[in-house]
Amino acid sequence: MAKDQQVLDSPESKQIIAPGYTFGTVTDQIASVVLTKKTPYVVMGTFAVAMGLLLIFLLAVALLFTKGLGVWGLRGPTMWAWDITNFVWWVGIGHAGTLISAILLLLNQQWRNSINRFAEAMTIFAVACAGMFPILHLGRPWLMYWLFPYPNTMGIEPNFRSPLIWDVFAVSTYATVSLLFWYVGLMPDLATLRDRSEHRALKVTYGILAMGWRGSAKHWAVYETASLLLAGLATPLVLSVHTVVSFDFTVGIVPGWHSTFFPPYFVAGAIYSGFAMVLALAIPLRSVYGLKGLITDKHLDNAAKVMMATGLIVGYSYIMEAFSAWYGGNVYEQAAMWNRMTGPYKYQYWVLIACNVIAPNALWFKKVRANSVVLFIWSLIVLVGMWLERFVIIVASLAQDNLPSSWRVFESTRWDWATYLGTIGLFLFLFMLFIRLLPMISIFEVRTLLPQAKIKEDSRR
Amino acid sequence: MNQPIYGVMAEFDNPSALVSAARAAREKGYRKLDAYSPFPIEELGDALHLHKNKLPLLVLIGGIVGGTIGYALQYFVAVMYYPINVGGRPLHSWPAFIIITFEMTILFAALTAVFGMLGLCGLPMPYHPTFNVPRFALASRNRFFLCIESDDPLFDHRKTSEFLETLGPREVSEVAH
Numbered sequence: 001m002a003k004d005q006q007v008l009d010s011p012e013s014k015q016i017i018a019p020g021y022t023f024g025t026v027t028d029q030i031a032s033v034v035l036t037k038k039t040p041y042v043v044m045g046t047f048a049v050a051m052g053l054l055l056i057f058l059l060a061v062a063l064l065f066t067k068g069l070g071v072w073g074l075r076g077p078t079m080w081a082w083d084i085t086n087f088v089w090w091v092g093i094g095h096a097g098t099l100i101s102a103i104l105l106l107l108n109q110q111w112r113n114s115i116n117r118f119a120e121a122m123t124i125f126a127v128a129c130a131g132m133f134p135i136l137h138l139g140r141p142w143l144m145y146w147l148f149p150y151p152n153t154m155g156i157e158p159n160f161r162s163p164l165i166w167d168v169f170a171v172s173t174y175a176t177v178s179l180l181f182w183y184v185g186l187m188p189d190l191a192t193l194r195d196r197s198e199h200r201a202l203k204v205t206y207g208i209l210a211m212g213w214r215g216s217a218k219h220w221a222v223y224e225t226a227s228l229l230l231a232g233l234a235t236p237l238v239l240s241v242h243t244v245v246s247f248d249f250t251v252g253i254v255p256g257w258h259s260t261f262f263p264p265y266f267v268a269g270a271i272y273s274g275f276a277m278v279l280a281l282a283i284p285l286r287s288v289y290g291l292k293g294l295i296t297d298k299h300l301d302n303a304a305k306v307m308m309a310t311g312l313i314v315g316y317s318y319i320m321e322a323f324s325a326w327y328g329g330n331v332y333e334q335a336a337m338w339n340r341m342t343g344p345y346k347y348q349y350w351v352l353i354a355c356n357v358i359a360p361n362a363l364w365f366k367k368v369r370a371n372s373v374v375l376f377i378w379s380l381i382v383l384v385g386m387w388l389e390r391f392v393i394i395v396a397s398l399a400q401d402n403l404p405s406s407w408r409v410f411e412s413t414r415w416d417w418a419t420y421l422g423t424i425g426l427f428l429f430l431f432m433l434f435i436r437l438l439p440m441i442s443i444f445e446v447r448t449l450l451p452q453a454k455i456k457e458d459s460r461r
Numbered sequence: 462m463n464q465p466i467y468g469v470m471a472e473f474d475n476p477s478a479l480v481s482a483a484r485a486a487r488e489k490g491y492r493k494l495d496a497y498s499p500f501p502i503e504e505l506g507d508a509l510h511l512h513k514n515k516l517p518l519l520v521l522i523g524g525i526v527g528g529t530i531g532y533a534l535q536y537f538v539a540v541m542y543y544p545i546n547v548g549g550r551p552l553h554s555w556p557a558f559i560i561i562t563f564e565m566t567i568l569f570a571a572l573t574a575v576f577g578m579l580g581l582c583g584l585p586m587p588y589h590p591t592f593n594v595p596r597f598a599l600a601s602r603n604r605f606f607l608c609i610e611s612d613d614p615l616f617d618h619r620k621t622s623e624f625l626e627t628l629g630p631r632e633v634s635e636v637a638h
Contacts, residue, residue: 022603023499023602023603024602024603027499027601027602027603028602149534149538155543156543157538157542157543158538159539159545160535160538160539160557160558160561161539161547161554161557165561166560166561166564169560169561169564169565170560170564173564173565173567173568176568176571176572177567177568177571180571180572180574180575181571183575184575184578188499188500188601191601192499192601192602194601195598195599195600195601195602196598196601196602207587208585208587211579211584211585211586211587212584212585212586212587212588212589213584213601214497214589214591214592214597214600214601215497215498215499215600215601216495216496216497216582217483217495217496217497217498217502217505217506217509217511218495218509218511218582219582219584220498220501220502220505220506221501221506221511221512221514222514222516222578222581222582223501223578223582224501225514225516225517225578226516226574226575226577226578229516229517229520229570229574230571230574230575233520233524233567233570233571233574234571236563236567237564237567237571240560240563240564240567244560247560444499444500444501445500447499447500448500448501452475452476453476453500453502455476455477455480455502455504456477
């Protein structure tokens with residue numbers, strides 16, 4: 001990948017990586033994060049908080065299993081609320097990782113090379129968190145294997161016409177392909193860690209994981225083909241996954257859901273929230289580990305631009321949602337839209353408009369994109385806004401559906417909070433383990449970005 | 462011709478030297494040779510004539526197999542094994558089957574890409590003679606190696622070493638089996 005090393009030559013673009021690095025120093029700098037015995041206190045502190053939240057998650061899940069779904073605020077007609085909100089939110093966050101690793105690879109955007117690894121890790125952990133919610137929401141989660149078609153004594157099979165089964169296939173395929181792509185990308189770097197580590201146990205562990213990778217030109221040729229093919233496969237996959245997630249709603253006839261523009265709208269929202277999470281992770285990480293030469297302001301700037309562009313698509317979708325509800329002439333759609341704006345969820349609705357439509361416009365200004373503290377805060381605003389978006393779509397539509405006699409305002413419980421915060425704990429827990437145990441920046445891909453990597457052909461050719 | 466060693470290996474400290482060395486070795490007539498680098502170098506593929514591999518074909522087959530299995534599974538379940546009559550709608554409701562067919566296509570193609578890559582590379586391979594060279598640990602950091610293997614018909618321990626010395630390496634070492 002990144003075969004074309006012209007970026008560093010082109011005069012108009014700023015260098016992706018700070019000057020002065022050599023193959024040796026990039027290797028040592030990235031590998032030292034893993035191979036050192038010193039862990040920064042900030043990382044230890046975050047790990048402790050994550051561990052605490054993870055324990056809360058286990059408590060919430062234990063309570064859910066013993067008492068049932070009533071511990072969440074689920075009451076008719078709102079039979080799925082925070083759980084599906086969290087599911088969509090987490091899956092969406094994952095999409096930026098695949099976008100960076102696959103789509104930007106195909107588009108030959110080399111700035112991705114120093115952020116793709118941890119963005120892919122983010123994808124896998126976000127999908128793991130997302131996968132919790134539909135399973136926990138099953139009521140009898142231990143029977144989740146019933147979702148898959150297998151020969152059974154009950155003589156029944158899943159209904160393949162249901163979007164919920166499509167979701168099972170889409171999300172499990174997505175998780176599998178993301179994991180494979182991530183692992184394939186890790187192999188050369190695992191070999192680096194194997195060769196760099198001094199402790200015997202580490203050598204053996206990384207050696208087994210690296211599968212005997214030795215950087216042979218024959219292997220690199222196949223490897224590059226495999227990377228491009230995986231990127232080509234992951235690109236339609238990532239677009240399909242959030243499309244299928246949106247089908248969970250659009251195939252239903254609930255007013256506010258039954259709409260054909262949900263797939264592109266959801267995909268844009270997914271990438272929007274995902275880039276927010278990439279920024280929220282990259283900005284503290286590069287400060288704590290002194291990696292500002294590798295994850296430069298240029299990266300943050302580019303990520304902020306993608307975030308703004310997708311944010312504007314999302315803003316446009318909100319406008320079109322209101323417009324088509326009004327112009328479509330369906331009284332139920334009109335009422336659902338009106339309820340969203342003025343009903344019991346009006347605060348959430350207007351806060352989400354402020355977070356997702358108004359706030360991203362600050363990113364037009366170069367000064368805002370250049371200030372990493374402001375960008376960090378902005379990415380948190382976007383994450384909150386995107387959570388509220390899913391909440392409003394799901395809960396506001398369900399709580400006031402076609403039958404006014406069954407209307408009921410949804411009230412979240414402390415266990416809704418505990419489960420949600422718990423998955424944030426799970427995510428951070430896995431992520432902190434990842435940055436401690438595996439190289440968080442793709443070492444071999446950063447090497448290709450260095451000016452020395454360009455081959456100087458002699459005249460004999 | 463069978464020598465007790467695996468081959469002779471030259472170490473270079475920049476990618477350009479490796480590419481020109483690989484090209485020179487090809488021109489000299491050596492065919493059983495491999496280069497080792499800490500990152501992919503496209504020109505090296507040119508120099509060693511490595512551009513074709515079977516992986517795309519395998520992935521295509523994998524994708525077609527996956528898609529076929531996906532569709533056949535749904536057809537079998539929905540039409541033959543467990544038909545559900547929903548308001549008299551057709552059992553073979555193919556538009557609803559497209560999504561899972563697509564997902565299975567991607568899944569099988571991706572699995573083929575990964576396992577095909579490992580298979581074509583012969584990985585996992587915990588032991589390889591090149592690992593016997595102590596400095597080869599730098600092949601994953603900042604050094605570039607060219608190894609001419611002893612089963613090459615032109616291979617001669619002394620002559621090949623001398624040839625590699627002419628290419629301006631940092632060091633030439635022999636690779637034990």
